[in-house]
Amino acid sequence: LQEWTTQWHNTIKENSSFSPTDCLPPSLRPHKHFWDTNHRTFGCLIQCRTGHAFLGEYYSTFIPAESPSCPCGEPIQTREHIIASCPNFESERNTLRTASKDLVITDILGTEKGIEALIEFLNHTDAFKKSTRTNSHHTNLQLILPSA
Numbered sequence: 001l002q003e004w005t006t007q008w009h010n011t012i013k014e015n016s017s018f019s020p021t022d023c024l025p026p027s028l029r030p031h032k033h034f035w036d037t038n039h040r041t042f043g044c045l046i047q048c049r050t051g052h053a054f055l056g057e058y059y060s061t062f063i064p065a066e067s068p069s070c071p072c073g074e075p076i077q078t079r080e081h082i083i084a085s086c087p088n089f090e091s092e093r094n095t096l097r098t099a100s101k102d103l104v105i106t107d108i109l110g111t112e113k114g115i116e117a118l119i120e121f122l123n124h125t126d127a128f129k130k131s132t133r134t135n136s137h138h139t140n141l142q143l144i145l146p147s148a
Helices: 002-010 032-036 039-050 056-062 079-084 087-092 105-110 112-124 130-135
Strands: none
Touching: 039 112, 079 105, 087 112, 105 112
């Protein structure tokens, strides 16, 4: 483990979608969040941390037929946008601020405290779920019933 950890610390981290999450050193034991998180939230957590989530940024690369825009109107929906600025999640964002006052992406995605806050955020929102992309606009639809 010591050799692995030393090699990890000495490796230059490339600027990729995994960079913000590559902050926790290797461990022979899974981190606490692997054991204490329900399956659905854990799936969203991993998708968010790897960038392979229901996001416009992901769609623009892998599913070009899907719109990359955020339901709030942002042209490209990214992890950073959802975590730091999307108005659809403003009321729940204070949970994330407990780990990073300024909502720094590497603090949230790449530290134990940030991951715990992100889990809490995911438990209270539909962020990074397919429903965010298709149902987040709350429109006023009226049910029209036939006259009696």
